[in-house]
Amino acid sequence: xxxxxxxxxxxxxxxxxxxxxxxxxxxxxxxxxxxxxxxxxxxxxxxxxxxxxxxxxxxxxxxxxxxxxxxxxxxxxxxxxxxxxxxxxxxxxxxxxxxxxxxxxxxxxxxxxxxxxxxxxxxxxxxxxxxxxxxxxxxxxxxxxxxxxxxxxxxxxxxxxxxxxxxxxxxxxxxxxxxxxxxxxxxxxxxxxxxxxxxxxx
Amino acid sequence: xxxxxxxxxxxxxxxxxxxxxxxxxxxxxxxxxxxxxxxxxxxxxxxxxxxxxxxxxxxxxxxxxxxxxxxxxxxxxxxxxxxxxxxxxxxxxxxxxxxxxxxxxxxxxxxxxxxxxxxxxxxxxxxxxxxxxxxxxxxxxxxxxxxxxxxxxxxxxxxxxxxxxxxxxxxxxxxxxxxxxxxxxxxxxxxxxxxxxxxxxxxxxxxxxxxxxxxxxxxxxxxxxxxxxxxxxxxxxxxxxxxxxxxxxxxxxxxxxxxxxxxxxx
Numbered sequence: 001x002x003x004x005x006x007x008x009x010x011x012x013x014x015x016x017x018x019x020x021x022x023x024x025x026x027x028x029x030x031x032x033x034x035x036x037x038x039x040x041x042x043x044x045x046x047x048x049x050x051x052x053x054x055x056x057x058x059x060x061x062x063x064x065x066x067x068x069x070x071x072x073x074x075x076x077x078x079x080x081x082x083x084x085x086x087x088x089x090x091x092x093x094x095x096x097x098x099x100x101x102x103x104x105x106x107x108x109x110x111x112x113x114x115x116x117x118x119x120x121x122x123x124x125x126x127x128x129x130x131x132x133x134x135x136x137x138x139x140x141x142x143x144x145x146x147x148x149x150x151x152x153x154x155x156x157x158x159x160x161x162x163x164x165x166x167x168x169x170x171x172x173x174x175x176x177x178x179x180x181x182x183x184x185x186x187x188x189x190x191x192x193x194x195x196x197x198x199x200x201x202x
Numbered sequence: 203x204x205x206x207x208x209x210x211x212x213x214x215x216x217x218x219x220x221x222x223x224x225x226x227x228x229x230x231x232x233x234x235x236x237x238x239x240x241x242x243x244x245x246x247x248x249x250x251x252x253x254x255x256x257x258x259x260x261x262x263x264x265x266x267x268x269x270x271x272x273x274x275x276x277x278x279x280x281x282x283x284x285x286x287x288x289x290x291x292x293x294x295x296x297x298x299x300x301x302x303x304x305x306x307x308x309x310x311x312x313x314x315x316x317x318x319x320x321x322x323x324x325x326x327x328x329x330x331x332x333x334x335x336x337x338x339x340x341x342x343x344x345x346x347x348x349x350x351x352x353x354x355x356x357x358x359x360x361x362x363x364x365x366x367x368x369x370x371x372x373x374x375x376x377x378x379x380x381x382x383x384x385x386x387x388x389x390x391x392x393x394x395x396x397x398x399x400x401x402x403x404x405x406x407x408x409x410x411x412x413x414x415x416x417x418x419x420x421x422x423x424x425x426x427x428x429x430x431x432x433x434x435x436x437x438x439x440x441x442x443x444x445x446x447x448x449x450x451x452x453x454x455x456x457x458x459x460x461x462x463x464x465x466x467x468x
Contacts, residue, residue: 055364
């Protein structure tokens with residue numbers, strides 16, 4: 001029994017090391033397997049701290065202290081809107097939420113990026129083409145527009161890892177996917193009582 | 203032959219009349235309606251002809267090509283891929299093995315062979331697409347059983363797993379973002395869980411596939427390239443280590459499943 005347990009421990013240790021050590025090798029493999037295409041340049045294959053921490057294959061043990069530090073770092077670097085205005089125009093926000101283009105090698109870099117929220121979330125109840133990777137946000141505006149709620153939602157959109165490290169959601173503000181104005185417009189799409197997100201289905 | 207054209211035209215007309223919200227269910231219905239009438243049959247024939255056609259400076263056919271079961275053996279070869287080949291001393295997927303045979307047996311130039319493996323929209327389909335389609339059909343109904351005996355084959359699986367979970371790019375996407383949970387979808391497109399046996403078996407076993415929306419047969423190499431495009435990464439190269447590693451990861455997860463390719467996709 002003891003031998004068996006030791007065997008498992010060694011196997012675990014070996015796989016953890018394999019995951020962390022192979023990083024350099026993997027980068028070399030990646031460099032040899034891709035070519036830059038239009039705006040999709042080779043530097044996109046390099047990982048930042050969040051990406052590295054969140055690349056562990058499922059079931060791999062994670063270093064909790066490191067994760068806590070990283071999450072706090074993300075929270076500290078969130079940039080709130082300098083003018084204190086969180087809400088833009090929900091109609092423009094609807095466009096941002098439905099637009100799946102932006103930053104792909106096949107996209108026109110002179111056009112604005114989309115937020116592609118519908119790829120992962122249900123929003124307006126009348127839109128049936130929604131994905132399910134994230135929770136439904138239908139009726140999100142019912143949570144109100146308190147300062148805390150505005151800050152929470154902005155932070156979630158700016159850098160989702162500030163609250164939920166290794167979330168599947170993109171970092172729309174921190175990674176420069178959406179502009180400050182686009183973020184405000186999407187905020188309004190979520191929170192404005194007049195937005196279809198907060199209306200009953202027809 | 204005519205029958206296929208007719209069935210396909212009928213479907214195209216019928217497809218235009220279904221509401222936009224129709225999802226993958228439409229294609230299940232197509233399969234029920236059309237049975238084996240997959241337009242890929244034409245591409246299968248073309249692939250077989252190409253295998254037996256003398257080409258290159260050596261004016262040789264591909265009959266001397268060893269797909270792992272001995273020179274010229276095509277039946278049941280595809281389900282054993284990706285696998286290690288001693289002559290090249292690397293693990294290869296079917297696409298890179300074909301490139302190897304075209305250069306070593308037919309004497310063709312590597313850069314020319316590699317130049318355009320996958321067709322663009324509106325093209326008629328490439329030699330690579332046709333050959334892969336025929337060779338997959340030569341394994342239709344066979345059990346998926348990729349080789350995992352050589353250390354290099356096992357290392358390829360581990361590498362594939364790591365790349366599957368490797369998050370990078372402006373959207374922090376990895377394959378796992380979209381393919382590690384079951385019953386999920388993006389917009390209306392169902393996303394297979396490629397970490398599970400059933401999800402991997404269905405996906406791996408159904409490529410290459412005829413894409414109705416593009417009117418072309420696509421290979422797994424193309425499928426990966428297109429998912430990397432959505433991932434906002436640079437362009438994946440055919441026969442690259444990343445391509446072979448991810449295919450190994452999926453094929454091993456799929457082992458025991460049935461090869462049904464060429465499949466039919468939206």
